[in-house]
Amino acid sequence: MSIAEKMREIAAQVGPEHVYRTVYDEDLRVLVPGKEDINAEILDTFSRIDFTGKSVVDLGCNFGFFTFYAARLGARQVVGVDREKGVLQGCEILKQHFNASVSFEAHDIDDPACGLISRTFDIAMLVEFIGKTFVVENRVAPALGFLERLSERELIVSVQKIYWIKKELGSTPEAMRVIYTDRYVRGGSFYLLNYVRDFFAPRWRMEPISEVNGDEYEKPRKLLRFVRA
Ligand SMILES: C[S@@+](CC[C@H](N)C(=O)[O-])C[C@H]1O[C@@H](n2cnc3c(N)ncnc32)[C@H](O)[C@@H]1O
Incomplete structure (x- = not known):
């Protein structure tokens, strides 16, 4: 069986x-189409992170695109984590096919007894994990809080900077204010990037990648690095 068939x-x-992220082979040929593709801009932005010699955890790794990429960019150890065993x-x-030295573990980061909590890594990543549902269901803070427990040094997060509340979130400014206060709701927009920045302050300093x-409103998601303040 070929890798594409498998x-x-x-x-x-x-x-x-x-299948969130399109699955690729080592030459970026599509094996299985997903909801989101990789493009040159994503690769370029991600490659600005210094992974050399670092230990990394990639939460919500899906088919491990960024787990493998971190290893290719020089990480010493990378653990991809997802709750979906399949x-x-x-x-x-893919790991066998790429002959990559990474590992994968099944954990549910919503589980209070999640075994990851006792471990730390040089870099903890949460890439394209926080989306509309997380925002509307007020699950951003728990996800960021979990991420923060996994590293003393560096956090990598990607979020859409601003959402149009009615059009993109299917919610109302009033409902968003109840969760996030006036500070992050202006006009018909929700300022997620500012919320994430302030969530980590003053413990961490944001350095946008x-x-x-x-x-101003911008798409796609922004890749952000947080280092100890
Ligand atoms: C939107 S995808 C992000 C994929 C990947 N980071 C990327 O950018 O290619 C989110 C992934 O997180 C996983 N996930 C969702 N909730 C989770 C949880 N509570 N614990 C662990 N993994 C979770 C899903 O199974 C899915 O594979």
Whole structure:
């Protein structure tokens, strides 16, 4: 069986809803199409992170695109974490195919007894994990709080800078103010990046890796680094 056939078989088993990121081979040829593709800008932005010799945890790794990429960029140890066991089976097949020295573990980061909590890494990453549902269901803070427990040194997070509350979140400014206060709700917009920045302050200082142009609406997500203040 070719790697494409193996990965398509796994994708069929887990269902399309679990194939978030398009799965690629080592030459970035598509093995299984997902909801989100990789492009040159994402690769370039991500490669600005200094992974050399570092230990890394990649929370919500899906089929491990950024787990493998961190290893290619020189990380000493990378652990990809996802709660979906079927997805992790796919990660193991890709790992063998790439001959990559990374590891994958099944954990649910919403589980208060999650075994990861006793461990720390040089870099803890949460890439393309926080989305609309997280915002509307007030689950951003618990996810960031979990991430923060996994590193003393460096956190990597990607978020959409601003959401249009009605059009993108299907919510109302009033409902968003109840969760996030007036500070992050202005007009019909919710300022997620500012919320994330302030969540980590004053313990961590934000250093955007993506270019961030003031307070205007921008897409796609911004990649952010947090270092100890
Ligand atoms: C939107 S995808 C992000 C994929 C990946 N970071 C990327 O950018 O390619 C989110 C992933 O997180 C996983 N996930 C969602 N909730 C989780 C939880 N509570 N604990 C662990 N993994 C979770 C999902 O199974 C999914 O694979």
